[in-house]
Amino acid sequence: MNDMTPTRDQRAAALEGMGCKRKRVEDIRFTQGKGNYVDDVKLPGMLHGDFVRSPHPHARVKKIDDSEALKVPGVLAVITAETLKTVNLAWMPTLAGDVQMVLADGKVLFQNQEVAFVVATDRYAADDGINKVVVEYEPLPPLVDPFKSMDPDAPVLREDLAGKTAGAHGPRKHHNHIFEWTVGDRELTDAAFKKADVTIKEMISYHRTHPSPLETCQCVCSFDKIKGELTIWGTFQAPHVIRTVVSLIAKLPEQKIHVIAPDIGGGFGNKVGAYPGYICAAVASIVTGKPVKWVEDRIENLTATSFARDYHMTTEIAATRDGKVTGLRVHVLADHGAFDACADPSKWPAGFFNIVTGSYDFPTAHLAVDGVYTNKAPGGVAYRCSFRVTEAAYCIERAMDILAQKLGMDPAELRLKNFIKPEQFPYHSALGWEYDSGDYHTAMRKMMETTNYAALRKEQAEKRAAFKRGETREIMGLGVSFFTEIVGAGPSKNCDILGIAMFDSCEIRLHPTGTGIARMGTKSQGQGHETTWAQIIATEIGIPADNIQVEEGNTDTAPYGLGTYGSRSTPVAGAAIAMAARKIKAKAQMIAAYKLEVHEDDLEWDIDGFRVKGLPERFLSMKDICWAAYNSVPPGMEPGLEAVSYYDPPNMTYPFGAYLCVMDIDVDTGVYKVRRFYALDDCGTRINPMIIEGQVHGGLTEAFAIAMGQEIRYDEAGNVVTGSFMDFFMPTAVETPHWETDFTVTPSPHHPIGAKGVGESPNVGGVPAFSNAVNDAFSFLGSTHIQMPHDYWRNWKAAKELGAVA
Amino acid sequence: MIPGSFNYHRPASVADAIKLLSDLGEDARPLAGGHSLVPMMKLRLASPAHLVDLHGIAGLKGIRRDGDTLLIGAMTTQHDLLASDEIAKSVPILHEAALLIADPQVRYRGTIGGNVANGDPGNDMPALMMTLGATYRLEGPGGAREVAAADFYQGAYFTALEPGEILTSISVPAPPAGHGYAYEKLKRKVGDYATAAAAVVLTMADGKVASCTIGLTNVHETPLVAADAAKAVIGTNLDSAALKKAAAAAETIMSPAADARGPVEYRKHVGGIMVTRALQRAASRAR
The missing domain is CATH 3.30.365.10 (Aldehyde oxidase/xanthine dehydrogenase, molybdopterin binding domain)
Known part of the structure; x- marks a missing residue:
């Protein structure tokens, strides 16, 4: 060793691993306006869709007349619930076990509800078309106060549920009741209150608000009639779930659906669910054979999506x-x-x-x-x-x-x-x-x-x-x-979305020169995954974070995961990353043992490589192990250095x-x-x-x-x-x-x-x-x-x- | 949030602009900074068939002093006002108020002419112009005329402007040297219109108020001059009884709408407080 040999601290610092205030690598493109968001996706021949929305909070839809709208130059189609019924998509399932109208089916139930989808050659024409669709409404009494929702004479909102005495979560007590969920020990609790010296009681309201990410919800759907494949670029916090849901409700084979969540400008929960815009854009693309873009404006985001x-x-x-x-x-x-x-x-x-x-x-x-x-x-x-x-x-x-x-x-x-x-x-x-x-x-x-x-x-x-x-x-x-x-x-024993267990995943593939790519089932919307995920890998396997490319959001390449929300990325995908890295490390140890001509058990991990116990000069770096993994593996071992982990958290x-x-x-x-x-x-x-x-x-x-x-x-x-x-x-x-x-x-x-x-x-x-x-x-x-x-x-x-x- | 289609015109002279507006009639709207009109168009609450952009007209922009009067061209931006040493020196209340209008990006585009001519009760400059005794120069097919700011506002978005007329400049008499001034604006956040705001320009003599004008923003369908409130403090040393009387007098002429800024009662109440605070701050600045 000479003075030029880095110290252990210097070697550890060079990794920029866990605990390091590493600068966000994604900010290089974001701060220069070079991010790639859904609205940046522009395809040849792309059409634009936009919604006719209800001015009424509660009304019967008597008639939708699209004849004048179809005369507007550039307007190609007006999709209504009747159109969607032909493909059985007038309603869609919600993640909560309810169903939701995609477009008003006989009734509207909230102000700004989606009533018709106008498809045109550009956004201006689409909006011109919207203004020419004539909808005849018969207003019904609105129900605004939740405390009056279960009054005996409260208006019936969900006529589609008439006669249904139970929903997805048990019995319904009233025509406007969805579920009752109870937990805990009622009798013991009642007894505690009877014995109590002091009690307090207060009605504490947490008012309605909205996640309001700066980028609104949007998508581009492109259906290839020849291949029978649907590609969707969208603002999705959970791209794989969207792929599965689309497959189930649109009856398309899942391998023919490609979901891509590019850069996302904030989600905060707003971009977890499926919205009518996604369904309408997909149907419009299938009907027209052209890509269709739907981009929500601010008013729509605040008043219609979740x-x-x-x-x-x-x-x-x-x-x-x-x-x-x-x-x-x-x-x-x-x-x-x-x-x-x-x-x-x-x-x-x-x-x-x-x-x-x-x-x-x-x-x-x-x-x-x-x-x-x-x-x-x-x-x-x-x-x-x-x-x-x-x-x-x-x-x-x-x-x-x-x-x-x-x-x-x-x-x-x-x-x-x-x-x-x-x-x-x-x-x-x-x-x-x-x-x-x-x-x-x-x-x-x-x-x-x-x-x-x-x-x-x-x-x-x-x-x-x-x-x-x-x-x-x-x-x-x-x-x-x-x-x-x-x-x-969450743990599969108590968490699933539409039956899919809420695991998450990571796949790491190292290249011969000591760099690599890692893909996860999560999707950053600003959290900085490209930075932090690489830091976990850096600490686990001794490859500098700068040498790890992190990629998320493409369902064709990323392993299946349940996405990013509920602070789940680090607890679930973060664990999968560490576990995948440890699989790689285990194989690396076998390669190192072969190259250093010792038994695996005689090796110890030292920051960025393996060292022979008691012989500090006999060391093989991960960089060198990567090269060996492709060129000189032990006899009988498959070449390559990659691993995948699906992590089902225990708690x-x-x-x-x-x-x-x-x-x-x-x-x-x-x-x-x-x-x-x-x-x-x-x-x-x-x-x-x-x-x-x-x-x-x-x-x-x-x-x-x-x-x-x-x-x-x-x-x-x-x-x-x-x-x-x-x-x-x-x-x-x-x-x-x-x-x-x-x-x-x-x-x-x-x-x-x-x-x-x-x-x-x-x-x-x-x-x-x-x-x-x-x-x-x-x-x-x-x-x-x-x-x-x-x-x-x-x-x-x-x-x-x-x-x-x- | 997508406007309908429209024709765009960019005349090079006031005469051409007036001719266009007269010929095209009600389907045409003049375009200054666009911060009121363009959002209305995006919401399709306004769908003018023709926009007559005034940015191509030389001479509509600029600030100059003519004796005791400041002449401000209609296309002068709020940013220009803020950058003007003449404004800061002669009519500092305009500088103070412009800083409270929206944010720097809006102030780079938004014009003084658009602010005062639109008739929006939420705009800050109209009440200031009334307080300062400003007059507006209106030019139209029938020639030019001067209208006092105090006579200009007839209702929300209704003004003395006749069809084909445009507001080309504002004359502001410089308040006397040593005057005190303040613009107190309560707003929920940067960029918001006032929940209530009060402008005060006064002079003091021997510790007592010698002259005083009070203007009010966004507490009525038009900007207001609170004459009785001003009268209540003239001759006083702004003791608490006088301040209370002024606030009460101002509140009696307010009739704000209930909105997300608060119910009517609140907006009037804080309107009174803005008057009190503006009077106190103005007096502290008077020499």
């Missing part, structure tokens, strides 16, 4: 006088709109809402969820959260604050008192989950120490006194949130975190200022700290938006009134607070690299932190719960109702 939340959660906690929780009872009224188009694993009609016991050791709990139909857009999807986990976290975190207020305890102290203790993991929750690992007390105390929580409480007490003396018109709130997520769907992972929001509110205008926001996340092993930080910043910004104003709102007549970014709160850099991030590391014991997933944590934990801050600010004036969103006028209204404003 919304999120709309959960109304009546929450009760039983506790002892000294603040030990003894029981939790939650009833949820879930507004699904016109069709239950939830994108949850099929057996879970309310997703994983039964994580609602949160981070606390509840001895017993009971949960019931009733899903209902209303005249609103169908959904709801998991907007940057695992299925209904953000609703659950909001529910329990708000309720714990309400309990603290009733007990006269500090909210942080109440949480510390009730946390699941480190020695209780793996922990079996009262509602059926097995939490893998956690150290909640350490995380909470770190948050309290770093933010100087005690001093903030003291300042708040002083400000409250000053407010009461009339010296200030500003009130101060501290929003504590301690969330536990459940992500990484979910349970990331957690401690957040604090410090907010000041001017009671005269309701204007708030987020003075400080601290977010400690524990996502287990950290692959790329810079990407984690970016994920946390993004998720917190969305949480801020949701809590403080982002809402899909309907008026009493069923008109959706938040159809643009003028009224649907999309914060800019100016409105967005400064974020302080921090972490602890509690690896997942069952995951090959101990990682848990982080992309959605900040949304899950952020929303309760903001809402608790607002509620905490007002609590000394006598309020217990103020519903979200907390925009300016609602803050002023709260102040007024509490007598703080004349």
